[in-house]
Amino acid sequence: MSDQARTVDRVRILGRLGEMSRIGALENGGVCRLALSPDETEAKARLIGWAQALGCVAYIDDIGNLFLRLGGADSAEAPVLVGSHLDTQPVGGNFDGVLGVIAALECLEIMARQDERAFMPVEIAVWCNEEGARFNPTTMGSAVHVGHFPLGEALAVTDASGQSVEASLRQSTASLRAAGIGLSHRDLGAGYKAYVELHIEQGPVLENEGVGIGVVTDVQGLVQYRIEVSGVAGHAGAVPMEGRKDALTRARALMAELDAELGAFGGLRFTVGRINVAPGSINTIPAKAEFTLDVRHPDPQVLSQVSRRIEALCAHAQLTRLIYQAPIPFDAGIVSTIEQVAEQYGVSSRRMVSGATHDAAHVAALCPTGMIFVPCRGGISHNENEYCEPDDVVQGAQILAETIMALAGRQAQ
Template sequence: MDMKIDRAPLDVPLTVDRDRLWNSLMEQGKIGETDKGGLNRLALTELDRQVRELFIRWCEEAGCSIRIDRIGNIFARRAGTDPDLPPVMTGSHIDTQPTGGKFDGCFGVMSGLEAIRRMNDLGIRTRAPVEVVVWTNEEGSRFPPCMMGSGVFTGQFELEPTLETRDANGISVDAALHQIGFAGESAVTGHAVGAYFEAHIEQGPVLEDAHKTIGVVIGALGQKWFDVSIEGVEAHAGPTPMHLRRDAGLVAADLITCVNRLALEHTPHGRGTVGCLDLFPGSRNVIPGRVDMTVDLRHLEAEALDAMVAGLKARVQELETRYQVRISLTPTADFPPLNFAAECVSSVRTSAEALGYSHMDIVSGAGHDAIFLADVAPSGMIFVPCEGGISHNELERADPDDLAAGASVLLNVLLCAAGREG
């Protein structure tokens, strides 16, 4: 059943309880807290079990019913007046990187809970149910792939092979779910969603640099990743003249420059990164005979992303001829660019304006569960700044006022989508 999202702001835009939201974030942040004030709470560990149980307790206290599916996703539902309508959903994840922060993912979950609490405070009912979800293993730092729970929910990944995925110690996802008591019995697929919204820290520096409070996320960058192997000839650094070398390291340096140039040629949304670089044999007086490296290209527009890939491949051919080396380019990831639903984007923008928050359109450069949900329901995202753009880091910080602003925008878009009644 299609759901119409009311783009008009509420007559009186509502705000959340800033201190309650902050206290919830700090309370959940005690579970797995590191010495530097961050979090180490890997998916499906004992610490993950503890924070999951805390979330469930809070949701039950807020009057929500709880359902857990076979991949461990948790759905906390606040009933609507029309049980035939699919829920308006919000949420994110509460698993972290080994050296993660207290806001990545957790803010989206706690702001969803705060929205429900605020509806309760004000005695507001909605036509459609409102559902807060915790997605299993979004980070992928213990079990690959990332965005596992939302990927299975939306049919991107098959359930059984995903359950058999193992961590570095040989423990399967299935075994870990049973060990912490979160191998739910509910079906993973077949759960209709009316609309999905996800609040998140930006994880980048754009909003802070622009002095904006709310990022209206219009879409997510497409991504194309490659493993690159360059085969030259290792030789003695002294006796071998420069013009007679087949130096894999020199070729790698050229490709790094090429990746950077391609991104700059496709601003503002172009991104190009070489994140891994391994030279063989790794001796200071030996010309590298082999280099293994990675290339990460991103853009919001499919045509521009394809042009960047074409530019990389053309440069590879030129370098093979010039330096008499062999270069292999192996694709490892291919995510198409995504534009979030216009009605969801408009609702976020309109709510930010009605609340008087400074805002700007922005794109997501990282992966989020909302990207997969966009395949099955109209979806949108709300960004708030994080200090210095730092994330996936124990030093990750966010301002309580900015977090409350993002959660307030979320509250209003949920009410518009679910249909406020009283």
């Protein structure tokens, strides 16, 4: 494969990743670009500028998902989608999500150099609030777009400061338009020919095995809960220990029960990721303790059984199920295409199940979908030490580009 017109520009893709890393940069080397924040909006504006220089047309749907279309803007032809997300964790890394978006832009750069008659339209998809760090649940934008989560409920969700998704989306969109960016409307649940997403693995398997590309066959199932335990507030020095109704003590006991119970399920991964205590005063017994629980497993029967046990254990607490996503298999044809492309380039690959959930898990309900993983150092993600070697960035983007061109080729119809 030596055709320069089909080759990823190493300097360009690494340079654009570097530019994005400075938007929302933290002193520790990480990045904070929360969904629909001014920083994430700035990142979207930067991306749109690059894409419009190629002749792309920008679209936005009612939940804030962004689509950048190359070719056939006036055509009703279903496009091939390629993309990921630009939002991050509060202390995130410089590759999670954004790598897939910048690699998608590189696909369009390559395709713009080809005979436009050879391909059907291709669009970059930038999904809104994938991380769920500012607004719960995770993968909100893709879930709403596909119809897995009601638009009205999503718009009403608020962040820790009380600001709603609806208000934040209105501000973000207004900022883009104020910058002179035209945004056409995209209907929810629009039709697509296929979707492929490039992502860092967020685990250590590829690096440990010395494999260049992960070909994702499935996304394991996910259920997330918010659990609230009540107590009675009182003075920390005046109320005797015996007889106290300390919400945090009760919550810790419940967490210990959950640890013991869930630890018995082989292959299960479960995490308490957030704890809030009210009133939150150093000298006051907590009246309320709230925590989240994230549970994942690749077997739908196990996930269902675990969910029932959690709900039974939490019978005396206020339990809210935030999301339930069954394990998702990806399209066999796209899996095969990715493997064939990797083989053509002499890149080693292995099939694997994604431990993390992704927007692709929702989009699979709309069209044939697949994912490509590239190694990340130490399997580290969701913190400032997240890192993907430049060679792996370029190699992953090249496999992605050839996969998208294979799917979008007129001969593929």
